[in-house]
Amino acid sequence: MYEGDNKDRMPNITFVGNVITLEGNAMPYDPRESWLPFVIKLRETLDKEKELIINFKFKIFNTSSSRYFMDIFSSFEKSKDKCKVVINWYYPEEDEDDDDLKWLGMTYKERFNLDFNLISYK
Numbered sequence: 001m002y003e004g005d006n007k008d009r010m011p012n013i014t015f016v017g018n019v020i021t022l023e024g025n026a027m028p029y030d031p032r033e034s035w036l037p038f039v040i041k042l043r044e045t046l047d048k049e050k051e052l053i054i055n056f057k058f059k060i061f062n063t064s065s066s067r068y069f070m071d072i073f074s075s076f077e078k079s080k081d082k083c084k085v086v087i088n089w090y091y092p093e094e095d096e097d098d099d100d101l102k103w104l105g106m107t108y109k110e111r112f113n114l115d116f117n118l119i120s121y122k
Contacts, residue, residue, distance in 0.1 A: 002078075002091070004066075004101065007040060008025065009025055009026075009027045009028050009029065009034075010024070010026060010027075010028055010034055011023050011024040011025060011026050011027065011058065013038055013105070015041070015091065016047050018052050018053060019053045019054075019055065019112035020042070020052055020053070020054045020055070021044070021054075021055040021057070021116075022038075022055065022056050022057070022058070023052075023055070023057040023058070024058065024059060024110035025058065025059055025060050025061065026055075026058055026060070026061035026062065026063065027061060027062045028064070029059065029121065031062075031064035031065060031067070031068060031122050035065070035068045039068070039072065039075075042072065042075070046079045046082070046085075047076065047078075047082070047083075048082050048084075049083050050083055050084065050085070051083065051084045051085075051086070052083055052086070053085075053086045053088065054076075054085060054086070054087050054088065055088045055090065055091065056069075056087065056088065056089050056090065056105075057090035057109045057121070058090075058101060065112065066104065069108065070108075073108060073111075073112045073114065074112070076112070076114055077112055077113060077114060080114070082112075084115070085114060085115065086115045086118055087089070087108075087114055087115065087116045087117065088109065088115070088117045088119070089101075089109070089116065089118050089119065090119050090120075090121050091105055091118065091119070091120055091121070092122075093120045093122055094120060102118065102120075105118045106118065
C-alpha cells in the first residue's frame with residue numbers, strides 16, 4: 001500500500017476477511033497523503049461488513065498519526081449501528097521507560113464508546 005520514502009514509516013496493513021491489522025511504525029512524512037488510501041478503503045469496508053476486528057500493533061507513531069486514529073475511531077462510532085467494530089490495541093508488556101502505547105490505548109478506550117481491548121505482548 002505504501003511506496004518510496006514512507007515504506008518504513010507506515011505500518012503494514014492487511015485486510016483479511018473482516019480482520020484488519022495495522023502493524024509496525026506510523027510516522028509518515030505527509031500524514032494526509034499517507035493515511036488517505038487506508039481511510040478510503042476502511043470506509044468502504046465499514047459499508048460492506050456487519051462486523052470488523054481491527055488490530056493496532058505499533059512499534060512507534062507520531063502525533064499526526066494519532067490524530068488520524070481519533071478520526072478513524074470517530075468513524076467507527078458513527079458506523080456502529082451498521083457495523084460492529086472490535087478494536088484490539090496491542091502494547092508492549094510493562095516497560096517503565098516507555099508506556100506511551102499503553103497510555104494512549106487507555107485514553108482511546110475511555111474517549112470512544114467502542115468495544116476496545118487492551119492487549120499486552122512481549
